Amino acid sequence: MIFRALKAATIMVVLAGGAGANPDFWKHEWPETDFSVTSVASWSEILSGGPAKDGIPALSDPQFIRAGEESRIGDREPVITVEIEGAAPRAYPLRYLTWHEIVNDTVGGMPIAVTFCPLCNSALTFDRRLGGRVLTLGVSGKLRNSDMVMYDRETQSWWQQALGRAIVGELTGAELALVPSWMEGWDQFRARNPEGLVMAEPAYNRRYGRNPYAGYDSSKRPFLYNGELPPHGIAALSRVVRVGDRAWPLQRLRETGVLREAGVEISWVAGQASALDSGNMAKGRDVGSIRVRDAQGRDLAHDVMFAFAFHAFWPEGRWMLGE
Structure with missing residues (x-):
């Protein structure tokens, strides 16, 4: 199980009080991140969650099928629902997001990132537009207060998922706008949106649904x-x-x-x-x-x-x- 593996991979970090939690240790993996700019009070606040950068692969360009065509998802299985005017409602199943944590998508012309941090049960959707550019978000493998630290591929800045705020790098202090979304059971989404869309199973070797x-x-x-x-x-x-x-x-x-x-x-x-x-x-x-x-x-x-x-x-x- 991933949870057990994470515990084993990080127990020595915890015992050492955050050993290796400093930019000198991270720079070989993050050569483009500007560690001279940060809002974090102490580097010891940031710990490795176990996986390396992109070890949990964020998704981009997800595929969708009609709700009526989906037969694998249980009635009460959780999905994140996004309803944007001018576009068909979309459901992002947690059976996929638990393994990928971020989905970069575009809905009704709006570039969004649907995110889920299992360790905090935090499910937030962000507008990826910032200062005239569109960001693409990935999973850093780092945690702060047990919450996922994301990063953007454009500047390699680090972002706190629960806040939608950049905490390390060039964009430190910037915030992504929230897009209303909510978690609900699959049957609840399907009953309300029989012609809605649901994210199709990604082409990864994962035990989706577990x-x-x-x-x-x-x-x-x-x-x-x-x-x-x-x-x-x-x-x-x-x-x-x-x-x-x-x-x-x-x-x-x-x-x-x-x-x-x-x-x-x-x-x-x-x-x-x-x-x-x-x-x-x-x-x-x-x-x-x-x-x-x-x-x-x-x-x-x-x-x-x-x-x-x-x-x-x-x-x-x-x-x-x-x-």
Whole structure:
């Protein structure tokens, strides 16, 4: 299993307190990255996740088939849904993204990157346009607060996936615009979009549909994370719905169904399997699906991430506990 292999590959780094976490060690692999520019306070914050640069291969130019032609995906299997005006709705199955983490695509003329960090359960979609150019994102193999560090092939700058912000290199401080997307069960997407598109199986030798991180979201502590745990007695690997710098515990939403707070409406319905529970992704426990809309009913960009990751990247963020 990848999760076990990652543990074995990185245990010595952890024991050494981040040995090798410095630009001099990385420059042979990243000769075009400008390490003199960074927003990271200490290089020890960045650790190897195990795989080398592009060891987890991001996808570009993905192929699609009609939803009605897809027969391999289980009804509750999670997909990331992207609906852009003027284009057919698209579903990006986590059975593929768990193994590739980034899909560079163009939808309705908009270049986007659909991303998923399994260790943080963070699924975000970005507009790849920045300052008059289009970036192509890849997987660096590095982690910070257990979250994937991406990189762009144009400048070799490093990007924090949870933030959509460049943290090392020429583009440090730049941010990618978020594109509204959401995770839901395959049957939920298919029922709403019978003529929609779903990403076809990539031409890689991977065990698609298997979860290489079996049991991860039942762990007590996140992988390669040494930061503070969440406050209020919230379990580190419990899910929260993040909108901006606010986080709503998923359990609260599961109990109420719909919440209207802080100018947003958040709804929860059953029907989506956890991608990080059972070894067979289709059989993961039901964590439900979230939609976030504004007062006009428009979909809002959000994330359904683990509580520890929210606390790590938004330490002053607001916990929406309903007190």
